[in-house]
Amino acid sequence: MRIGVVTFPGSLDDRDAQRAVRLAGADAVALWHGEHDLHGVDALILPGGFSYGDYLRCGAIASLSPIMAEIIAAANRGVPVLGICNGFQMLAEAHLLPGGLIRNNHGSFVCRDQKLRVENTSTAWTNGFAPAAEITIPLKNGEGGFIADADTIARLEGENLVAFRYLELNPNGSLNDIAGITNARGNVVGLMPHPEHAVEEGFGPDTAAAMRSGTDGLTFFTSAIAAFATSV
Amino acid sequence: MPTIVVEVMPKAVLLDPAGKAVAGALARSGTSRFTDVRLGKRFELSFAGDADDAALSEARELAEHLLSNGVIEDVVSVHFANAKPATSTSAASTSANSTPAAL
Structure with a gap:
């Protein structure tokens, strides 16, 4: 399976995402924001960072970049798309996911290992998790407060479209402790925390077993591989 | 060169x-008069051509779909830089209403 990772000017975690893809057992394909070519990949990742300096609004300029037209078309065909942090902001700006992300309610950048509950385990990126699995992966953002109008929140909750919820602490003021959401089809998923930083022992969050041994993020990528295997 | 201001x-x-x-x-600087501050954005769009309604309506379209995100922001004013909107003062001070006549 080939998973594309798009690099935008200001992307920071594109290499980490490529590495996570390889550790999960797929081929990582580097894609460039200024092109229209998806190189025939089977799934797509929009990585974290500060694309285009976060000018205008986080993810707004990236959502209008040349490759985004192809990504929107691919998403609408059912190709799995994962937006991480800045990538989640791009998906919201591109209207592939509802709601928006605003500055953290406490006004500060936050960087911590964050506990989450996986609320929806039937998406292309979460099918490998046990129902209601509790995981810990890094979170690092300044504008991660998820908001939407009351009707949208009710629909997200009612249709089980909340994919991840913050546990123990709401780090940014997100409504209903929402950390990530999915579209109804389950192929487009966005979240603020970073699964690609928790894929290899020695470099992940601390666990009860050992320092930096957390690899809860790896399941995102193996889930996409499993989804692909059942689709072909 | 005409300029359109979007707020x-x-x-x-x-x-x-x-x-x-x-x-x-502000509070730490010793000012007690002003107790609330809201921070927004001002765009200045310059172009060659006539300062007409067509330019203004194109700017409004851009303001709604690119310069703002309706989920989190409101466009409070779109006007020519040299023609102060009649409602600019009240528009700026009552962003809660968010759709002044200037829009």
Whole structure:
């Protein structure tokens, strides 16, 4: 399976995402924001960072970049798309996911290992998790407060479209402790925390077993591989 | 060269942490008169051509779909730089209403 990772000017975690893809057992394909070519990949990742300096609004300029037209078309065909942090902001700006992300309610950048509950385990990126699995992966953002109008929140909750919820602490003021959401089809998923930083022992969050041994993020990528295997 | 000014504010119902931080700084600077600050954006769009309604309506379209995100922000004013909108003062001070006549 080939998973594309798009690099935008200001992307920071594109290499980490490529590495996570390889550790999960797929081929990582580097894609460039200024092109229209998806190189025939089977799934797509929009990585974290500060694309285009976060000018205008986080993810707004990236959502209008040349490759985004192809990504929107691919998403609408059912190709799995994962937006991480800045990538989640791009998906919201591109209207592939509802709601928006605003500055953290406490006004500060936050960087911590964050506990989450996986609320929806039937998406292309979460099918490998046990129902209601509790995981810990890094979170690092300044504008991660998820908001939407009351009707949208009710629909997200009612249709089980909340994919991840913050546990123990709401780090940014997100409504209903929402950390990530999915579209109804389950192929487009966005979240603020970073699964690609928790894929290899020695470099992940601390666990009860050992320092930096957390690899809860790896399941995102193996889930996409499993989804692909059942689709072909 | 005509210039159109677009002003965008965070929705009044949302917390504005940036404005809150500035309000905190005002308080620390010894000012007690101003107790609330909201922070928005001002765009200046310049172009060659006539300062007509067509330009204004194109700017409005751009303001709604690119310069602002309706989920989190409101466009509070779109006007020519040299023609101060009649309602600019009230528009700026009552962003809660968010759709002044100038729009």
